[in-house]
Structures are given as structure tokens and as C-alpha cells.
Amino acid sequence: MEQNLVCANCGGTLAVDSNGEIGTCIYCGTKRQLVEKVVTVVEHTGKVEVDGIATAASKLTSAYQCLQTGNVEKANRLYKEITELEPQNAYAWWGRYLCEESFAKYYGFRDKYGNSDNITKANQVLEILKYADFAIQYAEEDVRQKYIEETQEYRNFVEMVRNQPAIPPQKKPNKNVIIGIIVAVIILIIIATNL
Known part of the structure; x- marks a missing residue:
């Protein structure tokens, strides 16, 4: 019917x-x-991979390759993306440390004002060690020991700088005083030659 x-x-x-x-x-x-219309909801636990979307593992490989070929900026960007996706990824944190260390070495551990004394270098080192410390925190024991050993020289340097007595900065002669002395000498020469 x-x-x-x-x-x-x-x-x-x-x-x-x-x-x-x-x-x-x-x-x-x-x-x-x-x-x-019927909508079916499927719940899934665990990792899901979608073809064409990079996983943390593939980004880690790419970042390492970039670092090895000298493309430190791209490597650092990829390592940063990985640490945002997987905040406990020790290898990504170590990669960020290596990139930041590379930048600091390239710029001679200078600050934005061009200073490069030991205190400035120690401050720069402390900044880059933050990344190494995350790597150490999340790494497995054997890798953790390797990271600690590889950063020990920097840690010793920072400790040495901390233990140095403060040396007051030496005053540079005032530019106006120097100019005044030069002018006075020139005037004396002129007077002496006219006599």
C-alpha cells in the first residue's frame, strides 16, 4: 500500500x-x-596517523636533518613544533638546546647590546641550558647522563663566573675632557709659534 x-x-x-x-x-x-540522518560517533584511544600530516617522529627526523645541514633556523622551528605537540619529548628539547647553542656561538655569546664579557656569556649560557634541562628531565637514564656530560662544561663556566669577585668597571676617559686637552695643546702651540 x-x-x-x-x-x-x-x-x-x-x-x-x-x-x-x-x-x-x-x-x-x-x-x-x-x-x-544517522550520525555515528566512533571513539578511539591512542595515536591516529593521517596520510600527509607530519607526525612528531617525522618532524624530529626533518629537524635533525636540517640541523646537520646547517639550516638551524628551520631545525629550531621544527623542534619547537614538536615540543608543543609532545612537551615531554627529550630529543626535541635537546634539539632546541643545540639550535640555541648554535645561535649563541654564531653571535659570540653577545647580548643585544654587543656585550660579550663573561657575565653576558654566562647569562646566555643559562638561557640555552633551560632547553637542555628539559631534555635531561624527560630523557631516559642513559641519554640523560649523556646530556648532563655534554652540558657540564657550560655549567662549570657559569659556576666559575658566579664565584668570581665583582670587578668594578674601569672608567673610560670623558670624551669632552680629551677634546678640551687637545684644544688647549693646539692653542699653546699656536701661541708658542707666534712669539
């Missing part, structure tokens, strides 16, 4: 589409969904 579907708007007959999902009133054009 065929059932006639009636338009809720005008009472006219509904024509059903080929999929049997939507009825359209042949008189007023009102559309009505005839079949309720």
Missing part, C-alpha cells in the same frame, strides 16, 4: 526525490526531509 505524503504547509502532495530522502510539495515547493 503506497502512502501519500502530505505537505505540512499547504496540504498538497509531496514528490519524493530519487534517494527517497526529501519530499517536495508539487504545489508550494516546500521541502521536507523524510529520512532522519
